[in-house]
Amino acid sequence: MPAVPRDPRATVAFVESPVQLLNVLEWAHAPGPLLDGVPAQQRAETPDLSDLTVVVLSPTDPMSRGQLRRMAELARDAGAKVRWEEARAGLTAPLQTVGGLAPMLRRAERIVIGDPFSRYVQLLLTAARARDLVVVDDGTATMEFVSQLARGERLVRWHRRGSRAGARELLFAPVSAAARRRLSPARRRAVTVFSAMPIEAPEGVMVAPNTFGWTRARFGPPRLTKGADLVGTSLVETGVVDPVSYLEAVGVLARTHGVTRYFAHRRESADKLHTLHARTGLEIVRPDLPLELIARRGPVGRTVLSFPSTVVHTLPLALAGTGVSVVVCDIDPRWLTERASPRAQGFLDGVTGTARKAHGLATVAA
Structure with a gap:
């Protein structure tokens, strides 16, 4: 199968909560390029909202779904494209979702994610070839993500008890490790954290402040x-x-x-x-x-x-x-x-x- 060429303007964002979608909009509307300091050969063009596709990996609880529907309306009004995925609607939904998104992932030059701890997102990252990765706030979890990335630890939510991995974690460990490597800066890959939290990013990771200017x-x-x-x-x-x-x-x-x-x-x-x-x-x-x-x-x-x-x-x-x-x-x-x-x-x-x-x-x- 021939390689799918990347589109230098294409930005794909994966969100699973209303707050993540809000912060994608804040990132897209932040003044000035958010990639200052990135070598020119690693830099995609500053995103235009018409080049932004927000993929909603819909959760199951009604409150989250309702808020996401409202946020999706605001995103469309702002000029972004929104693709709603019933990503948890049955046993075969994850495979169908990942398969359907694969061509878009291969074309995207920039990937924006709201939850680096999400197994869904980690699985999708293994198929991505983007040279720019942006992590937007998913609440206080962003602080823990940056700390774990700096220490080289596996990505585990802060409220999870204990450090020993269970059977599901062990089975998923190779995917999680691959995603963590993708979320680490490299010679041909830039990583930015867009956050309202007081964080100290590890070497090579850029931090862009979220001031809620769009809100x-x-x-x-x-x-x-x-x-x-x-x-x-x-x-x-x-x-x-x-x-x-x-x-x-x-x-x-x-x-x-x-x-x-x-x-x-x-x-x-x-x-x-x-x-x-x-x-x-x-x-x-x-x-x-x-x-x-x-x-x-x-x-x-x-x-x-x-x-x-x-x-x-x-x-x-x-x-x-x-x-x-x-x-x-x-x-x-x-x-x-x-x-x-x-x-x-x-x-x-x-x-x-x-x-x-x-x-x-x-x-x-x-």
Whole structure:
């Protein structure tokens, strides 16, 4: 079979969450070339939105799918092409998806990904020949990705307990190792991390700042309400935080800081949210877009409280100049479950500590 020629203008982005798609749009609209410092022979042209194809590897949970549908509409309105893949619709879906995307992968000169930990993305990277690879923020996981890349470690999500690989991980290990090599800079391959997080990239990896310029230009400024808002977290669902301790902490924050609304994370369970509303009386808001857009569009409280999560880094940028104060509530070590990774407390402390340093955020206790 003859080789498929690469298209120097073609950029393909793979996303699996609404936040990843938002940050692809932020990357595409960032001012100036994002590849300064890349040798000319390694550099593709600065992307035009008409040359950008966003491939949505659709998840199964309804909240994520709904938000992704809305984000896909915004991406199309901005001029990008969007290809929706039911990548998890049955046992044969992964093979069909990878096979159908292979020609596009071989043509692309630049690949943009939102989740380097994703097995789906890692599998797709093995078929790519692009000379430019860009990793956009997938929340706080970006910080862990950069750290693991610098240490030469296998890519493992921070909340996974233990370091011993299971049977599935061992079977997938060759693909994961190949993807990690693809995500490392080389003589004919440039790697850029586009991030709002305070990260120190390993040698050869470029960092481009995500300032949420597209979000600020597209939405707002918001109308401010008198009450405070609280941002929910999925740390209970991932097995990191004890549900009883979490509910008690939310209750304390609501009473002491005048919280009236609770912005639920898209992965929070309906039962947990029902219990939370019954105990605290808070209005539960299920956002239909990433919180950065919801807050910027408004209305939003003059104070936004959050447990350790991505938003303690992104909301200060998205809401810059609006008068909204973002406040952090640390996770008490006593809230952690026995299933929590030994790295959990240090990672969560690092998320809030770096946010306080970067944005001067205040801290409250629950």
